[in-house]
Amino acid sequence: MTYYAALQLREIGRSSLSAVKGVNKFLFFGGVVAVGVVSAIFASLALLSEEIFRSSIQSSSYIPFILTPAGLVIVSLLTRRYFPNAKSSGIPQTIAALEMESHQQRSKLLSLRIAAGKVGMSLLALLSGASIGRGVPTVHIGASILYSIGRDTNSSSVELDSRLILAGGAAGLAAAFNAPLAGIVFALEELNRSARHHINNSISTSVILAALLAGVVAIIILGDYHYFGQSEASLNLGSTFNLTTISAVIVCGVMGGAIGGIFASTLIHGTRHITPLLIKHPILVPALCGVVIATAGLLSDNSSFGTGYREAHAFINGSYSDGNLASGFNYSIMKMVATIASFFSGIPGGILTPSLATGAGLGAGFAQWFPAELLPAMVLMGMVGYFAGVVQTPITAFVIVMEITDNQQMLLPLMATAFIAYNISKIFCPKPIYLLLAESFLDSDARDRRDHRKAIKESI
Known part of the structure; x- marks a missing residue:
């Protein structure tokens, strides 16, 4: 994946500069790098949190009957009090933000504070034994980071905001699973469902570039790997079976x-x-x-x-x-x-x-x-x-x-x-x-x- 991603980055590098017009190029690339770094750190801490929980229940299978309810109460109360729109996966918030037309509306769902809360509360939930994933929350985190960067530019617009939100979401998923193609497809298939948003060259290029770059950053930090390893499974539909x-x-x-x-x-x-x-x-x-x-x-x-x-x-x-x-x-x-x-x-x-x-x-x-x-x-x-x-x-x-x-x-x-x-x-x-x-x-x-x-x- 690394060699392929590097080639793709070189191929689309020039066209991508025009795709991110309206926002400082260094801010855009810096934001994508930040998404990759945060996703990689989040992945490592999530794995550690889960292992700590599993170690804590080794002595008795009944420990979760105390630890898990107490942990969920704390996380739920903290989320509701300080990060009310960080609950659940974050994809509904990201989709809703794409439908909104003002910064005031969108900032309630996408912000650096919400991104920080997403990371912190998810880790506490994993420490409590909750059955949650950390991959999809990085979509919300990535969208929040890039949107926050775009919001601070003088030329911010609904179209630019939408482009940054989609690119941030793609970058988050790509970095979380070392799966750039999945990040791109998910952003365009799931986040872009609304008929009000139409895929154009600038949106597509921004999404592709963000997913590839964030994926490369995550690989640099975590190493080149496949999330679930390598499967040799095959199914020959034309066989005697x-x-x-x-x-x-x-x-x-x-x-x-x-x-x-x-x-x-x-x-x-x-x-x-x-x-x-x-x-x-x-x-x-x-x-x-x-x-x-x-x-x-x-x-x-x-x-x-x-x-x-x-x-x-x-x-x-x-x-x-x-x-x-x-x-x-x-x-x-x-x-x-x-x-x-x-x-x-x-x-x-x-x-x-x-x-x-x-x-x-x-x-x-x-x-x-x-x-x-x-x-x-x-x-x-x-x-x-x-x-x-x-x-x-x-x-x-x-x-x-x-x-x-x-x-x-x-x-x-x-x-x-x-x-x-x-x-x-x-x-x-x-x-x-x-x-x-x-x-x-x-x-x-x-x-x-x-x-x-x-x-x-x-x-x-």
């Missing part, structure tokens, strides 16, 4: 899409009911969520805590066993429960890595119905199917799994799985989860503006 392999793709696509869609729908509808309760009972709700997470951990041999990176890596590389990791289906169920509880507690944290881990477990579970040689391939297809079902970004789903496992030979099966899952998911969750969650921030902003206009009229 044609019907079997095609059936494997269909199962992972249909089941992954259905389960992912149900999971997304649960988060959406649950949030509408839990949020008022969280406001009314700011201590009780996070504490109960912590108890649920601790229970899921107890029932999964402590495997459902944290990001899910270690478990997904084990599934992908075939290094898991019933002795040290729960079976695929059991793990996936407990991981989903823990992730839902973490989400409802009002803490910052993403669902991307937990979703990939859940999907890996589902794929391993589905593989029990097929010949043993299909297991490695079905783990990857399970990841793609479930992730595409949850987020409904099929291209991002197969690109990110292909990139973080360094496996190009599974491209066609992963593509097929992703698009099957995407269409099945829409049956259970008609609108993408991040768009629906973004609406709550837009509705809140609309209420604030109405109240402001009303106050002005009353004062006249």
Whole structure:
């Protein structure tokens, strides 16, 4: 990736200068470098936080019943008091900011303070055993950093702000997973869903440059690596097992899409009911969520805590066993429960890595119905199917799994799985989860503006 990225940076270097017009070039490049540095440091600290938690519960599986509820209460209260718009993954805030037209509105969702809160509160949540990811929050962090830089320029505009937000989001995801292509695709497929924003050459070039440069910076700090290692899985759709392999793709696509869609729908509808309760009972709700997470951990041999990176890596590389990791289906169920509880507690944290881990477990579970040689391939297809079902970004789903496992030979099966899952998911969750969650921030902003206009009229 390093050599390729360097070549691409040289090729697009000149055109990129015009793509970032309107903002000081050094500020833009400096901001992207900052995103890469922050993402790399965040990744290292997140791994350390998760390991500290796992070490603290070695003596007893019942320690989380005290540590996790207490930790979630503290993180939830701190987030609500000091960083109210740093909660959840941050992608809904980023999408909502793209829809807003004034600095005052956008600054409520994107700022350096929010970025700092995102990092700090996510680390505290991982220290408490919450089932969250650190990859997607870097989208919010990256968007906040670049937007804050653009805001200080005299020539700032809605178009420039949107370009910087998209570029920052792409840079954050690229640096978090050492996956520049996934960062680019995610920014253009997920963050740019709105019909009000149209992809043009300047936006595309800014996004590409930011993702590549942030990825290179992260590599310099962390080294050149593949997030989940290298997978040698393959699936020959033209082999003598044609019907079997095609059936494997269909199962992972249909089941992954259905389960992912149900999971997304649960988060959406649950949030509408839990949020008022969280406001009314700011201590009780996070504490109960912590108890649920601790229970899921107890029932999964402590495997459902944290990001899910270690478990997904084990599934992908075939290094898991019933002795040290729960079976695929059991793990996936407990991981989903823990992730839902973490989400409802009002803490910052993403669902991307937990979703990939859940999907890996589902794929391993589905593989029990097929010949043993299909297991490695079905783990990857399970990841793609479930992730595409949850987020409904099929291209991002197969690109990110292909990139973080360094496996190009599974491209066609992963593509097929992703698009099957995407269409099945829409049956259970008609609108993408991040768009629906973004609406709550837009509705809140609309209420604030109405109240402001009303106050002005009353004062006249």
